[in-house]
Amino acid sequence: MQIVSDPRISSFLIKVTARCNLNCDYCYVFNHADQSWKSLPSAMSTDTQEAVATRIAEYVQEKKLDFVLVIFHGGEPLLLNSIRLVNFKRLIKDKVPQSTKVDFSIQTNGVLLKEDDLDLFQKEGITISLSLDGPKEANDLHRLTPKGNSSFDKVLEAYHLLQKYPKIFTGVIAVIDPVVSPRTLLEFFNELNPPALDLLLPDANYVKTPPKRNENPNLYTKWLIDAFDIWVENYSHIKIRFFDNLILSSYGYKPRTDSFGFGDISLLSIESDGSYHDLDVLKITQEGQSNLNKNVFNSSIAEVVQCEKINAHRKLLDIEGLCQKCQVCPVVSVCGGGSVPHRFDGTQFKNPTIYCNEMLSLITHVQHKVVLPGSTSLLKPATTVMKDQSPKIQIDIIKFSEAKKFNPDFDIIYKEWCEHNIREFKKAFEFIKADSFCSKETINFFERLEETQLKQISLYPSTHVWAKVINTRSKGLQFKDLDGNIISADGSYLEFIKDHMDTFKSPNINPNDLWLTKSFGSKVVLEDPSTLKKTQHIVQAALKIIREYKLEIYNEILLISPVIVLIKNHDGKENNFISFSDNMVPGALFVSILSKGKEASPYTIAESILHEHRHQKLYMLENSLKLVSSNLPYVSSPWKEDPRPVSALFHAVYVFHELYYYWAYVNKSATDTEEKDRAKTEVISTYEKLMNGIETLCNNQNLLPISKGLIDSYQKTLNLQRVSA
Numbered sequence: 039m040q041i042v043s044d045p046r047i048s049s050f051l052i053k054v055t056a057r058c059n060l061n062c063d064y065c066y067v068f069n070h071a072d073q074s075w076k077s078l079p080s081a082m083s084t085d086t087q088e089a090v091a092t093r094i095a096e097y098v099q100e101k102k103l104d105f106v107l108v109i110f111h112g113g114e115p116l117l118l119n120s121i122r123l124v125n126f127k128r129l130i131k132d133k134v135p136q137s138t139k140v141d142f143s144i145q146t147n148g149v150l151l152k153e154d155d156l157d158l159f160q161k162e163g164i165t166i167s168l169s170l171d172g173p174k175e176a177n178d179l180h181r182l183t184p185k186g187n188s189s190f191d192k193v194l195e196a197y198h199l200l201q202k203y204p205k206i207f208t209g210v211i212a213v214i215d216p217v218v219s220p221r222t223l224l225e226f227f228n229e230l231n232p233p234a235l236d237l238l239l240p241d242a243n244y245v246k247t248p249p250k251r252n253e254n255p256n257l258y259t260k261w262l263i264d265a266f267d268i269w270v271e272n273y274s275h276i277k278i279r280f281f282d283n284l285i286l287s288s289y290g291y292k293p294r295t296d297s298f299g300f301g302d303i304s305l306l307s308i309e310s311d312g313s314y315h316d317l318d319v320l321k322i323t324q325e326g327q328s329n330l331n332k333n334v335f336n337s338s339i340a341e342v343v344q345c346e347k348i349n350a351h352r353k354l355l356d357i358e359g360l361c362q363k364c365q366v367c368p369v370v371s372v373c374g375g376g377s378v379p380h381r382f383d384g385t386q387f388k389n390p391t392i393y394c395n396e397m398l399s400l401i402t403h404v405q406h407k408v409v410l411p412g413s414t415s416l417l418k419p420a421t422t423v424m425k426d427q428s429p430k431i432q433i434d435i436i437k438f439s440e441a442k443k444f445n446p447d448f449d450i451i452y453k454e455w456c457e458h459n460i461r462e463f464k465k466a467f468e469f470i471k472a473d474s475f476c477s478k479e480t481i482n483f484f485e486r487l488e489e490t491q492l493k494q495i496s497l498y499p500s501t502h503v504w505a506k507v508i509n510t511r512s513k514g515l516q517f518k519d520l521d522g523n524i525i526s527a528d529g530s531y532l533e534f535i536k537d538h539m540d541t542f543k544s545p546n547i548n549p550n551d552l553w554l555t556k557s558f559g560s561k562v563v564l565e566d567p568s569t570l571k572k573t574q575h576i577v578q579a580a581l582k583i584i585r586e587y588k589l590e591i592y593n594e595i596l597l598i599s600p601v602i603v604l605i606k607n608h609d610g611k612e613n614n615f616i617s618f619s620d621n622m623v624p625g626a627l628f629v630s631i632l633s634k635g636k637e638a639s640p641y642t643i644a645e646s647i648l649h650e651h652r653h654q655k656l657y658m659l660e661n662s663l664k665l666v667s668s669n670l671p672y673v674s675s676p677w678k679e680d681p682r683p684v685s686a687l688f689h690a691v692y693v694f695h696e697l698y699y700y701w702a703y704v705n706k707s708a709t710d711t712e713e714k715d716r717a718k719t720e721v722i723s724t725y726e727k728l729m730n731g732i733e734t735l736c737n738n739q740n741l742l743p744i745s746k747g748l749i750d751s752y753q754k755t756l757n758l759q760r761v762s763a
């Protein structure tokens with residue numbers, strides 16, 4: 039299920055100036071469609087700074103954020119001067135609660151940067167990112183002063199100064215000009231050895247197309263592929279976020295960059311007059327596109343992020359908001375339709391990125407031809423991540439799906455699942471051991487574990503996340519949470535397991551274990567301790583309902599879905615209790631128990647638990663067997679407004695098939711009239727949607743015979759056993 043909530047803003051891009059000492063011809067602030075900079079104050083006044091700091095502090099407090107990033111941006115932020123920047127930083131820091139970590143960063147062209155500034159920034163822990171397009175001949179193509187002079191020498195001087203401050207120097211941003219060969223560019227940056235390099239395509243869309251591409255349609259494609267190959271072969275030690283993200287997403291991980299489309303809005307811009315803006319690069323589209331028409335003096339951040347423009351932007355970051363071409367594109371899971379400003383056609387954004395051909399070619403190239411640095415295996419395309427059906431595994435899926443006491447078909451899949459998890463845990467343990475990240479005592483403890491204890495630990499939801507992060511790290515890659523922050527992992531979690539093994543029980547409600555929610559970043563917020571205490575009895579009552587409904591399904595939950603985590607509901611709608619589970623944390627069921635302050639009934643919580651458990655059971659099966667040959671083209675789903683991947687509809691039918699019988703049971707057994715009435719409505723609507731979903735799947739060529747068998751059997755039994763409601 040989707041998590042429906044307001045966007046969680048974790049980065050604030052503060053335009054402390056609206057002027058610059060350079061005039062780069064591609065600059066989205068000064069030289070694109072939106073010319074609003076002309077009417078903005080050249081620098082942010084102290085009154086506006088005060089109001090900005092107050093709004094950030096208010097938002098952080100309201101949303102209980104542990105971490106936010108504040109980026110001082112412009113124009114050129116150093117036009118404000120370093121002392122005023124530091125004062126602004128202190129103002130924000132003083133207002134934000136101490137429990138929230140605030141990182142500060144400056145994006146500068148470097149021309150004004152002096153050693154004194156860097157001493158000050160280092161003392162204050164403000165990090166610096168520098169804009170530099172490459173060697174002199176590259177930089178002088180675009181990054182000139184207003185009088186047309188080169189900025190290169192001063193910027194290079196700034197670069198060498200920054201090298202003396204490695205603690206605060208985070209990296210370089212360079213805009214690509216395909217006239218400069220990728221080898222020249224990478225050789226230059228290899229010499230400089232920056233901590234990280236961000237390569238950006240020049241901002242363009244269907245109104246203002248990529249420079250020089252009309253004359254040479256393959257210009258950027260060839261450049262990107264050549265650059266990637268040269269980087270892999272010679273310079274993969276340079277951290278290039280664009281390529282790193284491409285590799286990660288080709289492995290099925292979520293990319294976290296504006297160059298790729300999926301995700302959620304996590305950044306808010308604030309201009310020098312205090313006006314709130316969406317992603318600042320939207321200024322390349324049309325006058326006023328990024329302006330949210332509210333400011334720090336009249337609106338809170340929480341209020342402004344609920345506005346129509348932000349909602350419309352969020353939709354474009356989801357598969358359902360993409361144009362038809364992108365929705366059926368074989369690399370959509372990696373590309374996501376591309377950067378939103380690059381999709382604009384003069385009136386709207388429902389288009390592939392103007393760099394569609396480049397993205398398609400580059401992603402396909404990476405997926406099929408390139409060996410991962412440090413790895414011996416070929417990259418697997420994200421669209422074929424599912425496993426092939428092993429001829430060794432032969433089960434009756436209809437029997438597997440039933441919850442019953444003796445179920446050899448279930449046992450086969452469960453055994454495979456256990457072996458898979460044990461293997462992954464052992465791999466992570468060996469990596470940690472080899473790197474001696476934990477104490478000898480802990481290593482001895484894990485080496486002496488009995489097989490049953492090893493199984494218990496490996497199958498635990500949070501252990502699965504930890505092992506996945508460690509095993510990703512062992513490949514030299516990084517794992518990021520939904521906010522885009524890198525998840526760090528070491529042996530300390532093993533110490534935690536050693537000390538808490540007795541709490542790894544089932545059912546385990548709200549265990550105190552940070553690894554259960556780490557991968558979601560700030561997107562998932564745990565319920566308050568007081569609510570947990572107050573509502574424990576509802577969860578217990580829900581489990582009792584499930585036991586009475588079907589003891590076997592209750593036992594199955596104990597076995598493969600041992601953890602229930604109560605989360606806050608950000609939906610804001612009345613009587614809408616969200617729940618979700620995610621294959622990243624298998625076995626953990628995330629359930630909300632309050633909606634607008636009102637408690638859920640035990641029947642609702644029982645439904646949420648059953649719903650998410652069914653997803654878990656199917657994820658477990660998908661670990662061993664392929665169920666659909668392809669997810670494309672998408673199909674219509676009676677539970678969603680927009681088309682869905684074939685496997686998502688299969689999941690929905692699988693889940694709601696059980697819920698149909700559950701609601702029929704509630705309709706018969708509940709004594710409360712309100713619950714009875716609700717159950718009756720659910721039975722009728724679930725039946726209709728189920729039959730609709732089943733029919734769609736029956737006609738779908740991509741369903742493999744094993745899945746088809748299950749859907750056919752559902753159709754037959756539902757036809758025969760329509761429950762009277």
Ligand code: SF4
Binds near residue numbers: 065147169
């Ligand atoms: S230095 Fe940055 S803000 Fe200034 S003109 Fe160049 S791109 Fe724009």
Ligand code: SF4
Binds near residue numbers: 364367370397
């Ligand atoms: S490659 Fe093109 S069609 Fe495919 S998702 Fe990206 S923009 Fe859309």
